Amino acid sequence: MLSSLTRLQRYYLYYTGCFLAFIGALAILEQHGMPPRWIGYSFLFFTISMYALIGIVSRTSDVSEYYVAGRKVPAFFNGMATGADWMSAASFIGMAGTLYLSGFQGLAYVIGWTSGFVLVALLLAPYLRRFGQYTIPDFLGARYGGNAIRLVAVAAAILASFVYVVAQIYGVGVITSRFVSLQFEIGVFVGLAGILVCSFLGGMRAVTWTQVAQYLILIVAYVTPVAILSYNVTGNPIPQLVYGQVLEQVTKLENRLFDSPAEVEVRQLFRDRADQYAQKIMQLPHSLIHEREQLSSEINRLKSSDAQMRDIVALERQRRDLPHDPEQAKVRWENAMYSAADRSKQPIHHAEAFPGETVEEQNIQRINFLALIFCLTVGTAALPHVLTRYYTTPSVREARESVFWSLLFILLLYITAPAYAVFAKYEVLSHLAEIPIAKLPGWVAAWAKIGLVSIEDINADGILQLAELSLNPDVIVLATPEIAGMPYVVSGLVAAGGLAAALSTADGLLLTITSALSHDVYYRIIRPGASTQFRLVIAKSMLLVVAVLAATVAAQKPGTILSMVAWAFSIAGSAFFPALVLGIFWGRATRKGALAGMIVGVMLSIYYIVRVEFDTIPWLGVSGLRMEPWFNIQATSSGFFGVLAGFATIVLVSLVTKPEPEAMNFLKAIRFRNGTSS
Amino acid sequence: MAKADAYWRRTRRLTFTLLLCWFFVTFGVTWFAREINEMAFLGFPLGFYMAAQGSLVIFLLIIWWYNRQMRKIDAEFGVDED
Numbered sequence: 001m002l003s004s005l006t007r008l009q010r011y012y013l014y015y016t017g018c019f020l021a022f023i024g025a026l027a028i029l030e031q032h033g034m035p036p037r038w039i040g041y042s043f044l045f046f047t048i049s050m051y052a053l054i055g056i057v058s059r060t061s062d063v064s065e066y067y068v069a070g071r072k073v074p075a076f077f078n079g080m081a082t083g084a085d086w087m088s089a090a091s092f093i094g095m096a097g098t099l100y101l102s103g104f105q106g107l108a109y110v111i112g113w114t115s116g117f118v119l120v121a122l123l124l125a126p127y128l129r130r131f132g133q134y135t136i137p138d139f140l141g142a143r144y145g146g147n148a149i150r151l152v153a154v155a156a157a158i159l160a161s162f163v164y165v166v167a168q169i170y171g172v173g174v175i176t177s178r179f180v181s182l183q184f185e186i187g188v189f190v191g192l193a194g195i196l197v198c199s200f201l202g203g204m205r206a207v208t209w210t211q212v213a214q215y216l217i218l219i220v221a222y223v224t225p226v227a228i229l230s231y232n233v234t235g236n237p238i239p240q241l242v243y244g245q246v247l248e249q250v251t252k253l254e255n256r257l258f259d260s261p262a263e264v265e266v267r268q269l270f271r272d273r274a275d276q277y278a279q280k281i282m283q284l285p286h287s288l289i290h291e292r293e294q295l296s297s298e299i300n301r302l303k304s305s306d307a308q309m310r311d312i313v314a315l316e317r318q319r320r321d322l323p324h325d326p327e328q329a330k331v332r333w334e335n336a337m338y339s340a341a342d343r344s345k346q347p348i349h350h351a352e353a354f355p356g357e358t359v360e361e362q363n364i365q366r367i368n369f370l371a372l373i374f375c376l377t378v379g380t381a382a383l384p385h386v387l388t389r390y391y392t393t394p395s396v397r398e399a400r401e402s403v404f405w406s407l408l409f410i411l412l413l414y415i416t417a418p419a420y421a422v423f424a425k426y427e428v429l430s431h432l433a434e435i436p437i438a439k440l441p442g443w444v445a446a447w448a449k450i451g452l453v454s455i456e457d458i459n460a461d462g463i464l465q466l467a468e469l470s471l472n473p474d475v476i477v478l479a480t481p482e483i484a485g486m487p488y489v490v491s492g493l494v495a496a497g498g499l500a501a502a503l504s505t506a507d508g509l510l511l512t513i514t515s516a517l518s519h520d521v522y523y524r525i526i527r528p529g530a531s532t533q534f535r536l537v538i539a540k541s542m543l544l545v546v547a548v549l550a551a552t553v554a555a556q557k558p559g560t561i562l563s564m565v566a567w568a569f570s571i572a573g574s575a576f577f578p579a580l581v582l583g584i585f586w587g588r589a590t591r592k593g594a595l596a597g598m599i600v601g602v603m604l605s606i607y608y609i610v611r612v613e614f615d616t617i618p619w620l621g622v623s624g625l626r627m628e629p630w631f632n633i634q635a636t637s638s639g640f641f642g643v644l645a646g647f648a649t650i651v652l653v654s655l656v657t658k659p660e661p662e663a664m665n666f667l668k669a670i671r672f673r674n675g676t677s678s
Numbered sequence: 679m680a681k682a683d684a685y686w687r688r689t690r691r692l693t694f695t696l697l698l699c700w701f702f703v704t705f706g707v708t709w710f711a712r713e714i715n716e717m718a719f720l721g722f723p724l725g726f727y728m729a730a731q732g733s734l735v736i737f738l739l740i741i742w743w744y745n746r747q748m749r750k751i752d753a754e755f756g757v758d759e760d
Contacts, residue, residue: 104711107729111704114734118700121741122693126748240731244721351726353711362712370705377704397758400748404741411734418730585690671689672682672757 008077015050016216022046027489036488040180043496044190047217051210051503052197058209059201063532066203066539067134067515068391073208075398079405081208082389084215084504086113086380086406087413088164089171090565092218092501095414097473099421103350105365106421108372110414114407115373116380119577121403124381125390127584127670129399134391135512136384136576137520143583143666144591147525152598154516156575157384159602160568161509162550167565168506169195169554172499178450178478179495185555191503192551199507200543207507208392214500215409221497222413222477229423229484239419247351247422253429254349257466262434266465269458270344277337285326295319343467350425364632375639379569382576385508388515424476427483433466440464443482447475510550514543566636567609574601574642582650587667593654601646608638685755692747696740703736 005013026039064070073081091113099106131139137153172191177184198210230239233246257263280287299315323329348355354369356362380386389406393399432440437457447453452472455464477498481490518539523530530538575598582589582597612635616623633640707714711725719727752758 104726104729107726111708111729111733115700115704115737118696118737118740122696122700122744241720244719244727247723247726248721351715351723353715353725353729366709366712369711370708373704373708397749397752400745404738404745407738407741411738415731415734668682672685 006074008074012212012216015213016220019050019217019220023489023493026492027487030487030489036491037181039488039492040495043492044176044180044499047496047499048190048194048197050213051194054210054213055198055200055202055206058206060203060205061533061536063535065205066536067519068388069203069205069208071132071392071394073392073394073402075393075402076405077208077212078389078393078398078402079407080215080409081211082386082402082406083409083413084211084218084500085389085508086386086410086505087218087501088505089168089175089498089502091413091417092222092498093171093175093474093477096417096420096424097471097476099418100424100476101471101473103348103355103421104353105348105355105369107418108369109376110418112373112376113380114410114414116377117403117407117410119377119381120387120390121400121407123581123584124387125399125403126396128387128390129393129396130670130673132391134388134519135515136387136580137516138524140576140579140583140594141520141524143663144579144589144594145660145662146591149579149591149595149598150520150524152595153576153579154520156571156598156602157516158513160383160572160575161385161513162546163564164568165506165509165513165546165550166553168502168509169551170557171502172506173554174474175495175498175502179492184557188551188555191499191506191554192547194499194503195506195510196544196547198503199511199547200540203539204388204392204511207511211504211507214504218497218500218504219409219412221493221500223416224493225480225484225486225490226416226420226423228486228490229427229480230419232484233423233426239423240415243419243422246426250350250422250426250429253426253433254347257429257433258347258349260434262459262461262463263465263467266459266467267344267346270340270467273458274337274340274344277333277340281330281333281337284330288323288326288329292319292322295322339470343470347466350422367631368634368637371633371637371640374643375570375573375637378573378577378643379639382572382580383568384516384572384576385505385512387576388512389508420480421476424480424483428469428471429466432464432469435464436462437464438462441483443479446482447479452478506550510543510547513546514539517546518542567605567638570605570609570637570639570642571602573639574605574646577643578646578650582647582654584667584670586651586654587663588654588659589650589663590654590657590660592657593650593652596653597646597648597650600649601642604645605638605642608641609635612638681755685751685757688751689748692744692751696744700737700740703733707733 022042026034026042030036030039060066060070062070095106095109098109128136128139131142133139133142136157137150140153141147141150169188169191172194173184173187176182176187176190182190199207226239227237230242231237234242236242280291283290295315295318299312299319302312302315323332346357354362354365356365390399390402393402432444437455440455444453444455448455452475454470456468457464458468459465477494478491481488481494518535522538523535578601579589579594579598583594608630610617611625611627612629615626617625629635630641707728711729713725714728715723715725717724722730749758
């Protein structure tokens, strides 16, 4: 049977076997008392040295190898590499948690991130491959002509990719600091090293083969804990098949718990607290002065009545911790108010679609759900680091087939994520709710220590109500092994998987930024006569500069950058999707039309995000920006307007500008040609 | 170039037919998720099932079908690659 496989398939089979044996060995060592910390180190060391090995073996000094892996990647492996390229730290760690918290509403991510591949398959991949150059700006430059469009494309590609790559490196820092207790900043630079060993020497060729290796690790790591959990709960180790029954039980538990008197009481208490904060905020600055005076007089009263010193010190600390000025008070109290208001909300049933108390609220949810799907779909089909992967296959036909494999390999994870969430919810509802707080399992305290779980017994009955528990979405994947009482080796495996997901995506993104700068800007625009050797030198130094820059930004722990990742989809979608699709399917689209469409699309997306999301931008000195969202659509889905505006602008401007007959030659070449050219 | 035009017409027709299916599944079925959630499928509410598994499998089938038909068209026009 082995002989029917290709040489590459056999290599990766041995590699997978090797990895499984490694896990087995660690499991046995753990039984014999190997400390968890060493298990963490072993995983980190083993996987990164594997990637380094592949990276060094695939080093290259050929331009085509460096940018597009020599176009020798078979469809099957390109699919796997795309899977790893595509699934980021957010897919691996965040998605199951989002699904846990928002139930059905979280499924927009599952649909959006997979349905995009249908668009890639039908509208883009075969044509990009038949065109056969190196980058997405290349394609737009050749179709529409001129350097202006190339530059706009480069700018959009960098804008969308840079925040994304920073988020990946940040993810590496988080994972290493939690599982091997490295300091966060050191973890970031471990991540940087992990990325550079894969991409620096071998470019796309090395990245491709490491991504295949990383895919295998991440999928094993993702599926293993859910399979064990599923076996424990239902006796069947295939979670995707059986979680329907578990979902039914979850719904039953929800029906029983949500309206129990204790839950209702706890939610009311949180609502009262939110109201108190709202009042205090309204009465600023008076309320702050009043509070300080009250504390002072209380302290004086205690001092004169020779009370316990400890109580006085506690009160004095409380006074010291009060916000210093009304502005700080506003920020702090608003946060407290929102968090209390969040906990006071009527919880939503996991399986309920478009939940809302009135029909109107339900419709807003429905529209937002569809708008988010639209943005994620179009964004997926426009992110340059994914699209470039389809330049790397040997033929057009293999490019088409590799989209099929990509989606198949991605599905394996995306079909598992909702099951993950349901099993985790089942565990929480059946083993945490209504349990005395003193008797909660150990993992709750462990994760509470680093702030991912928080519990507040607001009604002081000593029993945990659901509304008293709040979970950070990341904790679902990170803590499931502990929740289900699995050995630490499974936790280590999950960390290795998260690391693989973050590193593989970072590699792909980094290469996209690098080739946009070195190939499109330097070679195509600044020095078209540069020698091959020098082009590679430029590419490698760009890679180094961008990687170090991204790691430096990530080391600052920029909180806002993580929320910016969701915007990358809207930006990439509105910049590239209309120009690419109309460029291929509509011969009449002109250069001016495309240029106008790309700029209008991106600008509108950014404008919408800024005006819905922010009220003031201190460093620009602007305030009072906030506007009412159009059709109640959230800022994350700004691409919904950007993409539509992009399409409309390209069509209108193209129709009023002179037709460009030379585009027809380009179209003939990409629509129909004997395909093996490169 | 009549051959190239005929090839393109066939490709385009296939592409747009499948896009229509894709649109129907992604946006049409999802729109009614709340309503079809009343029905059960393999123990799941149907709307939940479609969003979590059903649509995804249909996407895969759409791509599979596209590849299959394109192989046929390629062979018919003598441009298949192996």
